[in-house]
Amino acid sequence: xxxxxxxxxxxxxxxWAGSARAQAAPDARTAFEQAxxxxxxxxxxxKARCDQIAGNPxxxxxxxxxxxxxxxxxxxxxxxxxxxxxxxxxxxxxxxxNYDRDRVRxxxxxxxxxDVCLEQAKASLIAAQADAKxxxxxxxxxxxxxxxxxxxxxxxxxxxxxxxxxxxxxxxxNAAKTAxxx
Numbered sequence: 751x752x753x754x755x756x757x758x759x760x761x762x763x764x765x766w767a768g769s770a771r772a773q774a775a776p777d778a779r780t781a782f783e784q785a786x787x788x789x790x791x792x793x794x795x796x797k798a799r800c801d802q803i804a805g806n807p808x809x810x811x812x813x814x815x816x817x818x819x820x821x822x823x824x825x826x827x828x829x830x831x832x833x834x835x836x837x838x839x840x841x842x843x844x845x846x847x848n849y850d851r852d853r854v855r856x857x858x859x860x861x862x863x864x865d866v867c868l869e870q871a872k873a874s875l876i877a878a879q880a881d882a883k884x885x886x887x888x889x890x891x892x893x894x895x896x897x898x899x900x901x902x903x904x905x906x907x908x909x910x911x912x913x914x915x916x917x918x919x920x921x922x923x924n925a926a927k928t929a930x931x932x
Contacts, residue, residue, distance in 0.1 A: 764853065769786075778829070778830050778832075779830065781826070781829075781830070782827065782830035784825070785822060785825075785826030786822075786823055786826060788822065789818075789822035789823045791818070792815075792818065792819065792822070793815050793816070793818070793819040796811070796814070796815035796818070797812060797815055799811070800812050806857055806858045809854050809857065810851075810854050810855055810858070812854075812857070813850060813854040813921045814851055814852040816845040816847060816850070816851070817844075817848055817850070817851040820843060820844060820847035821844050821847065824839075824840035824841075824843050824844050825840060825844075827840060834886060834889055834890070835886075837886075838882050838883070838885070838886045839916050841878065841879075841881075841882035841885075842878075842879055842882055844878075845874075845875055845878035845879050845882065846875065848874070848875070848878070849871055849872070849874065849875040850866075852870075852871035852875075853868065853872065854872055854908060855867070855871075856868050856871060868931035870889070900930055904926060904930040904932060907926035907929065907930065908914070908923060908926055910922070910926075911923050911926060
């Protein structure tokens with residue numbers, strides 16, 4: 751009888767610890783949804799503050815709020831998908847949102863200063879997009895190089911196994927396959 755209570759007590763403690771752990775670390779989908787909801791709430795609050803301003807500062811305030819919302823949503827979406835493509839696409843969209851914000855900022859000036867401001871905004875967009883593409887290519891190149899290195903090391907390990915015969919060779923080959931996930 752005491753043993754039954756002990757097992758029940760241990761089982762309850764494990765179940766409680768497991769549920770507490772699950773609540774402490776929300777899954778990726780929940781974190782993504784929370785980030786989107788927070789971004790939307792922050793946007794609405796910023797927009798309400800912007801409504802108290804008139805003219806170009808109002809438009810700039812709205813553009814900054816949009817850029818902040820896009821940044822939060824895109825970073826959360828990229829973290830949720832957790833792929834190189836998602837991170838690159840997020841950086842591209844963030845750069846585009848920042849460009850839109852900068853264009854609104856340029857509307858406040860006139861003449862040559864405006865032309866310079868717009869060119870500077872366009873240059874920032876192109877630079878951010880180029881950096882995102884270059885980082886993606888760099889990461890892909892490093893991944894390809896790593897795969898090539900592992901393939902070469904695997905061939906070396908298999909070649910070392912040729913020195914053996916019979917069951918020892920089979921064990922060596924199996925160990926190499928296990929080590930290099932082949």
